[in-house]
Amino acid sequence: xxxxxxxxxxxxxxxxxxxxxxxxxxxxxxxxxxxxxxxxxxxxxxxxxxxxxxxxxxxxxxxxxxxxxxxxxxxxxxxxxxxxxxxxxxxxxxxxxxxxxxxxxxxxxxxxxxxxxxxxxxxxxxxxxxxxxxxxxxxxxxxxxxxxxxxxxxxxxxxxxxxxxxxxxxxxxxxxxxxxxxxxxxxxxxxxxxxxxxxxxxxxxxxxxxxxxxxxxxxxxxxxxxxxxxxxxxxxxxxxxxxxxxxxxxxxxxxxxxxxxxxxxxxxxxxxxxxxxxxxxxxxxxxxxxxxxxxxxxxxxxxxxxxxxxxxxxxxxxxxxxxxxxxxxxx
Amino acid sequence: xxxxxxxxxxxxxxxxxxxxxxxxxxxxxxxxxxxxxxxxxxxxxxxxxxxxxxxxxxxxxxxxxxxxxxxxxxxxxxxxxxxxxxxxxxxxxxxxxxxxxxxxxxxxxxxxxxxxxxxxxxxxxxxxxxxxxxxxxxxxxxxxxxxxxxxxxxxxxxxxxxxxxxxxxxxxxxxxxxxxxxxxxxxxxxxxxxxxxxxxxxxxxxxxxxxxxxxxxxxxxxxxxxxxxxxxxxxxxxxxxxxxxxxxxxxxxxxxxxxxxxxxxxxxxxxxxxxxxxxxxxxxxxxxxxxxxxxxxxxxxxxxxxxxxxx
Amino acid sequence: xxxxxxxxxxxxxxxxxxxxxxxxxxxxxxxxxxxxxxxxxxxxxxxxxxxxxxxxxxxxxxxxxxxxxxxxxxxxxxxxxxxxxxxxxxxxxxxxxxxxxxxxxxxxxxxxxxxxxxxxxxxxxxxxxxxxxxxxxxxxxxxxxxxxxxxxxxxxxxxxxxxxxxxxxxxxxxxxxxxxxxxxxxxxxxxxxxxxxxxxxxxxxxxxxxxxxxxxxxxxxxxxxxxxxxxxxxxxxxxxxxxxxxxxxxxxxxxxxxxxxxxxxxxxxxxxxxxxxxxxxxxxxxxxxxxxxxxxxxxxxxxxxxxxxxxxxxxxxxxxxxxxxxxxxxxxxxxxxxxxxxxxx
Numbered sequence: 001x002x003x004x005x006x007x008x009x010x011x012x013x014x015x016x017x018x019x020x021x022x023x024x025x026x027x028x029x030x031x032x033x034x035x036x037x038x039x040x041x042x043x044x045x046x047x048x049x050x051x052x053x054x055x056x057x058x059x060x061x062x063x064x065x066x067x068x069x070x071x072x073x074x075x076x077x078x079x080x081x082x083x084x085x086x087x088x089x090x091x092x093x094x095x096x097x098x099x100x101x102x103x104x105x106x107x108x109x110x111x112x113x114x115x116x117x118x119x120x121x122x123x124x125x126x127x128x129x130x131x132x133x134x135x136x137x138x139x140x141x142x143x144x145x146x147x148x149x150x151x152x153x154x155x156x157x158x159x160x161x162x163x164x165x166x167x168x169x170x171x172x173x174x175x176x177x178x179x180x181x182x183x184x185x186x187x188x189x190x191x192x193x194x195x196x197x198x199x200x201x202x203x204x205x206x207x208x209x210x211x212x213x214x215x216x217x218x219x220x221x222x223x224x225x226x227x228x229x230x231x232x233x234x235x236x237x238x239x240x241x242x243x244x245x246x247x248x249x250x251x252x253x254x255x256x257x258x259x260x261x262x263x264x265x266x267x268x269x270x271x272x273x274x275x276x277x278x279x280x281x282x283x284x285x286x287x288x289x290x291x292x293x294x295x296x297x298x299x300x301x302x303x304x305x306x307x308x309x310x311x312x313x314x315x316x317x318x319x320x321x322x323x324x325x326x327x328x329x330x331x
Numbered sequence: 332x333x334x335x336x337x338x339x340x341x342x343x344x345x346x347x348x349x350x351x352x353x354x355x356x357x358x359x360x361x362x363x364x365x366x367x368x369x370x371x372x373x374x375x376x377x378x379x380x381x382x383x384x385x386x387x388x389x390x391x392x393x394x395x396x397x398x399x400x401x402x403x404x405x406x407x408x409x410x411x412x413x414x415x416x417x418x419x420x421x422x423x424x425x426x427x428x429x430x431x432x433x434x435x436x437x438x439x440x441x442x443x444x445x446x447x448x449x450x451x452x453x454x455x456x457x458x459x460x461x462x463x464x465x466x467x468x469x470x471x472x473x474x475x476x477x478x479x480x481x482x483x484x485x486x487x488x489x490x491x492x493x494x495x496x497x498x499x500x501x502x503x504x505x506x507x508x509x510x511x512x513x514x515x516x517x518x519x520x521x522x523x524x525x526x527x528x529x530x531x532x533x534x535x536x537x538x539x540x541x542x543x544x545x546x547x548x549x550x551x552x553x554x555x556x557x558x559x560x561x562x563x564x565x566x567x568x569x570x571x572x573x574x575x576x577x578x579x580x581x582x583x584x585x586x587x588x589x590x591x592x593x594x595x596x597x598x599x600x601x602x603x604x605x606x607x608x609x610x611x612x613x614x615x616x617x618x619x620x621x622x623x624x625x626x627x628x629x630x631x632x633x634x635x636x637x638x639x640x641x642x
Numbered sequence: 643x644x645x646x647x648x649x650x651x652x653x654x655x656x657x658x659x660x661x662x663x664x665x666x667x668x669x670x671x672x673x674x675x676x677x678x679x680x681x682x683x684x685x686x687x688x689x690x691x692x693x694x695x696x697x698x699x700x701x702x703x704x705x706x707x708x709x710x711x712x713x714x715x716x717x718x719x720x721x722x723x724x725x726x727x728x729x730x731x732x733x734x735x736x737x738x739x740x741x742x743x744x745x746x747x748x749x750x751x752x753x754x755x756x757x758x759x760x761x762x763x764x765x766x767x768x769x770x771x772x773x774x775x776x777x778x779x780x781x782x783x784x785x786x787x788x789x790x791x792x793x794x795x796x797x798x799x800x801x802x803x804x805x806x807x808x809x810x811x812x813x814x815x816x817x818x819x820x821x822x823x824x825x826x827x828x829x830x831x832x833x834x835x836x837x838x839x840x841x842x843x844x845x846x847x848x849x850x851x852x853x854x855x856x857x858x859x860x861x862x863x864x865x866x867x868x869x870x871x872x873x874x875x876x877x878x879x880x881x882x883x884x885x886x887x888x889x890x891x892x893x894x895x896x897x898x899x900x901x902x903x904x905x906x907x908x909x910x911x912x913x914x915x916x917x918x919x920x921x922x923x924x925x926x927x928x929x930x931x932x933x934x935x936x937x938x939x940x941x942x943x944x945x946x947x948x949x950x951x952x953x954x955x956x957x958x959x960x961x962x963x964x965x966x967x968x969x970x971x972x973x974x975x976x977x978x979x980x981x982x983x984x985x986x987x
Binding site for chain 1: 689803840
């Protein structure tokens, strides 16, 4: 049984656009039918450009915001946004690591207090000295020095702050961690430190994670499986080596070809997509990618393709219709 | 746009109703106009007759309903003091107040805006520090202290100007200068911080990088953006053109609306107080609306934002 | 070879210090660059390494809190610390610049047409219908649909990628010889980044325009530049032709950056992080500023600052005492680097 199971998850917002007397009503489909499973100990990478719904998906999975429809289950029980005792009980096993460590930390509290806070909240029976000892252990495990316990967030560097955020997420030894762009704000050399740290911690503690990033290289490094999102939907899913080295969906192909990397310098044909980034307010009919797709056909405008299995992965594209037929078409 | 203005006007009317209602209750509860106007030694019959004549013997909610009914029909009531229409009593004082507040506002803007802009441009220089020091004095010292100090200096010691009263232009100088200094200090400070904020924005660097000379970077790029927050505070000052002079008029015995308000409140002359409050409320609301419309004109982002409601 | 004509831009021993009230903090410790006409040069480094400051200083855009020293010559003419009037004349017409966050780099209260028109008026004397026609042409050139209509729009009505196109159109308005692009795609999504990089590449080729591409992203620089300079703590630590730099990096910091970067191709490997962190400018270690994070550091590294010196290939230089001892070091007789070498190109 998967630890986390997400079925047809949707999150729509009612918004008003300008125009007319009182503005036009419109629907913003941030997440529009996402399904995936996470096995125990597995890391699923979620990639996509801004507005594709990857961060909204993270919040929905943790029950931080209510879903419009669809279900999330964690270890067999449903995750809802009703923040009741059951949710709080589940929440201590599910933690989140945010992109902006300074924003995620309280400026007025020393970092040790912030790392110990989840213990104080969820395990109030733990005596203070034992809590401190545990905080010290966690700090060591994420590479923070004991003498930094009394520091305030602004006294630490960006990388150290991200370690504090990670330490806080690990304080209760969660089974499931959602990492939302955990290294985007960090410089390359520090980014590697934090990625290695996450890998080591996972090795040691064996948690399951949902790893969200716009950076395909980082996602490949961290994930057992990746899902590519476009306009609130998963368009391709599978092992990173397959998805990134032989992408099947035209959007994934463009995305992969757009990655600038020293090793590919001068050796590749970049697929440059036409047009602006997609807007979840005016989601196109049919396949959401069809207005920018270089190989769009007439049926792409009318029918939304479903995620279909192709061996180790799933693709939602009319160019890859029946299972296994896609393999022949692959270049 | 029309719907937007309609919405704003509706809210303004509601605000005015609340102001008038609160004033009615507070003034009625806090003292008896009959005693205030006729004096404590007045014979009981006279007091009774006064009360009956003005409807003060009825329950307060009946008085309130009657007053409101009259207001809706355009009758703002009469002054209990001399029986003239309250509107007329107030209206004849308005020009006198405007005679000092309008010049003061001009002074505020003409001194405050350039001082603030220059302080921002010469940030952390002696010039900046001087302006900000004067500005701090300007708006931390209460207006009556400022007024009395200027009066002491220019009227009592140097004998250049009359210390109070009205009638000549010279009489208006001290009130105008007092309000001018205070308002200019406030505007200078706002303008300076708005300007500093704008000067730190990336588009200012872009303008420089594309070869716009610094003077034009200021005039063409920085000022329009800094004007947006500054407009709020100037709008507030325009809104208080009628009522902004309560303290200063009292200090300099200037017979304007402000002074009338003080005496009317002391006498519980309800109708007059209400008219003044309505007038104040009306100018405030009108100024606010004007500022909002001006926002839309200066800041293109506002034009689209007003209708966008987040989810 | 280029004895006759001066290089387009020559930066020599450029230093920048910032007034911190009580004292000055040096952010740039003497950097040299030479840019030929039509050449593209990439500047990489982590935040705080001085990669943007160099070019802002060269154009006098750092404001009154910065003190600059050294020399910046455009066509042989000294422009560093020139009068603001003289610099304003160069900016946009000879050297144009675009920035990281296109949305906030455009004036929010002016229409697109007015912002481009301003550059056309300043540098080419175009006004009215002529300016409008040229602005339309420029927007079309940078790949915007409905260019004539866009002139009447405001920046907040456009997407980030579109705003960056407007910035590029504005930069092209003065027909500059050199475009400095400071992290031009960092705020943009991957597919939009690809569009903008492609556009910059095409424009450079067509207009024979020099390009300075400042980026923290090794991949972007590898894609776009002919020459690359790696900066660390306010100094250039390595510079070379792009292929050589990525095939055979010599400086331990450059190597560290590459080992720390995850890749999309090849076998998945554990990243090799550079230990420690970038020291703050006010608190630099003595000697080689990278030494405290370097596997190869010796006592000598802490005593003196290494200068740039030949690193085994033509026009490849690195600032490290241990170039010869590093794996893959050049076998040719190396000059025993006794002095911090101040080389000139």
